[in-house]
Amino acid sequence: xxxxxxxxxxxxxxxxxxxxxxxxxxxxxxxxxxxxxxxxxxxxxxxxxxxxxxxxxxxxxxxxxxxxxxxxxxxxxxxxxxxxxxxxxxxxxxxxxxxxxxxxxxxxxxxxxxxxxxxxxxxxxxxxxx
Amino acid sequence: xxxxxxxxxxxxxxxxxxxxxxxxxxxxxxxxxxxxxxxxxxxxxxxxxxxxxxxxxxxxxxxxxxxxxxxxxxxxxxxxxxxxxxxxxxxxxxxxxxxxxxxxxxxxxxxxxxxxxxxxxxxxxxxxxx
Numbered sequence: 001x002x003x004x005x006x007x008x009x010x011x012x013x014x015x016x017x018x019x020x021x022x023x024x025x026x027x028x029x030x031x032x033x034x035x036x037x038x039x040x041x042x043x044x045x046x047x048x049x050x051x052x053x054x055x056x057x058x059x060x061x062x063x064x065x066x067x068x069x070x071x072x073x074x075x076x077x078x079x080x081x082x083x084x085x086x087x088x089x090x091x092x093x094x095x096x097x098x099x100x101x102x103x104x105x106x107x108x109x110x111x112x113x114x115x116x117x118x119x120x121x122x123x124x125x126x127x128x129x130x
Numbered sequence: 131x132x133x134x135x136x137x138x139x140x141x142x143x144x145x146x147x148x149x150x151x152x153x154x155x156x157x158x159x160x161x162x163x164x165x166x167x168x169x170x171x172x173x174x175x176x177x178x179x180x181x182x183x184x185x186x187x188x189x190x191x192x193x194x195x196x197x198x199x200x201x202x203x204x205x206x207x208x209x210x211x212x213x214x215x216x217x218x219x220x221x222x223x224x225x226x227x228x229x230x231x232x233x234x235x236x237x238x239x240x241x242x243x244x245x246x247x248x249x250x251x252x253x254x255x256x257x258x259x260x
Contacts, residue, residue, distance in 0.1 A: 006242050019149065077235040081234070097210055098210065108205060114136055
């Protein structure tokens with residue numbers, strides 16, 4: 001595995017991961033936060049589509065590989081500490097969240113309660129064809 | 131310490147922290163990512179200004195307490211897994227990053243290099259008056 005200079009500035013955590021925030025490139029809405037290991041980041045850069053590391057399944061996760069809801073990556077940024085990445089993405093199918101919503105951030109704190117403010121666009125069954 | 135229902139839905143990590151993404155409420159720009167423990171989150175909610183947990187200093191950090199660059203919080207969201215928070219903020223002084231830039235995400239990956247694309251608005255010395 002090559003280790004180009006840009007990769008050496010990315011500070012993966014002790015378990016080899018870095019959080020990546022996917023933001024809609026047009027609306028600016030924050031869609032989701034997931035994790036990348038070095039391979040996921042390299043594949044994201046080389047393919048132009050978001051590839052994450054699924055901690056629950058312990059394997060690379062090409063976002064949308066099952067659902068078709070891939071994320072085309074327009075821009076990758078790194079923060080001042082080098083330990084968080086942002087992706088500007090074009091989200092296929094307008095659904096980033098496994099609950100069938102546009103964004104994983106669909107709950108707003110309102111007078112001491114988390115209020116669900118965004119609609120389910122597709123049921124998870126529809127998304128995953130089960 | 132009271133434990134209202136909304137707090138019980140927030141999944142802090144084993145070390146008691148949750149990442150919080152501060153996003154400019156007007157432009158949608160992602161300004162920074164920091165950590166909160168339960169007290170930081172409670173103080174953010176009760177004060178209406180962002181309070182984080184500084185891992186390096188191991189203490190509560192009322193953002194802007196030294197620099198004046200406080201963040202008024204317009205909205206707090208929680209993701210589907212309950213383990214990431216977003217804040218819609220109004221950033222006083224237009225500087226969120228300790229380097230004196232608007233955002234911590236000022237480096238863009240461009241042809242295998244991290245390119246600095248945002249200006250330093252104030253030097254850190256100016257910010258912290260040292």
